[in-house]
Amino acid sequence: MTSDQLERKTAERGRLLAARRAVPAAERAADAAALAAGVLDAVARFDIAPGGTVCAYLAVGAEPGSIALLDVLRSAGYRVLLPIVVGAAPLDWAAYTGEHALRPGPHGLREPTGEPLGPLALASAALVLVPALAVDRRGTRIGKGGGHYDRSLPVVDAPLVAVVRDVELVDDLPVEPHDVRMTAVLTPSGLHVV
Ligand SMILES: Nc1nc2c(c(=O)[nH]1)N(C=O)[C@@H](CNc1ccc(C(=O)N[C@@H](CCC(=O)O)C(=O)O)cc1)CN2
Numbered sequence: 001m002t003s004d005q006l007e008r009k010t011a012e013r014g015r016l017l018a019a020r021r022a023v024p025a026a027e028r029a030a031d032a033a034a035l036a037a038g039v040l041d042a043v044a045r046f047d048i049a050p051g052g053t054v055c056a057y058l059a060v061g062a063e064p065g066s067i068a069l070l071d072v073l074r075s076a077g078y079r080v081l082l083p084i085v086v087g088a089a090p091l092d093w094a095a096y097t098g099e100h101a102l103r104p105g106p107h108g109l110r111e112p113t114g115e116p117l118g119p120l121a122l123a124s125a126a127l128v129l130v131p132a133l134a135v136d137r138r139g140t141r142i143g144k145g146g147g148h149y150d151r152s153l154p155v156v157d158a159p160l161v162a163v164v165r166d167v168e169l170v171d172d173l174p175v176e177p178h179d180v181r182m183t184a185v186l187t188p189s190g191l192h193v194v
């Protein structure tokens with residue numbers, strides 16, 4: 001990637017974060033409800049039966065997503081794992097067993113208090129919900145810039161479903177060699193296979 005493209009990626013990230021912060025609370029709540037309502041369709045579209053493992057994330061700040069989305073998956077019988085940040089190493093994972101079993105983590109995150117299962121737990125996923133700032137129509141994802149998911153996802157064979165707002169599914173994002181492509185994008189309007 002040229003320094004020009006890297007600059008574009010950094011600028012794009014700033015623009016996307018600012019746009020997210022400007023979303024009014026009512027719209028955030030409506031988006032969260034629509035995503036929680038749509039997540040089971042997404043899982044069904046990939047033929048993942050209850051009992052299967054879904055690696056998910058717990059939304060922080062203005063990110064799309066919610067505890068309710070995790071609870072929908074759990075109530076439907078899926079095993080839900082959440083990431084644990086371990087410095088610059090690939091993400092660790094532990095089971096989400098309810099909002100009571102979370103503790104504060106880095107970057108304002110809440111992380112599961114259960115036994116850490118190790119980075120390879122991600123390989124047991126039947127589907128991975130991936131946080132993103134934006135995704136393009138080729139599946140290129142831009143995240144917060146820590147590289148956590150790009151370092152973690154190479155062990156996964158399962159569908160990778162980025163979760164963004166509808167305006168964050170865009171035509172074209174800059175791509176780097178380490179960027180792992182998404183299989184589909186879940187937005188409040190539904191699942192988009194890319
Ligand atoms: N929900 C979620 N979990 C995730 C990620 C993510 O993007 N979203 N990550 C993706 O790799 C890893 C952690 N990376 C993160 C990097 C930066 C911030 C962040 O900017 N936090 C804000 C606080 C948000 C708030 O409280 O409003 C900050 O530190 O200012 C969060 C997570 C693993 N878990």
Ligand SMILES: Nc1ncnc2c1ncn2[C@@H]1O[C@H](COP(=O)(O)OP(=O)(O)OP(=O)(O)O)[C@@H](O)[C@H]1O
Nearest residue numbers: 141142143144145146147148149150151176178179
């Ligand atoms: N597979 C990898 N191995 C080693 N370093 C990596 C890998 N993937 C990404 N990185 C490092 O992480 C940095 C951030 O990457 P990138 O901008 O793609 O993050 P991101 O996908 O936006 O972040 P995140 O995954 O945390 O949401 C890169 O500059 C790179 O140095």
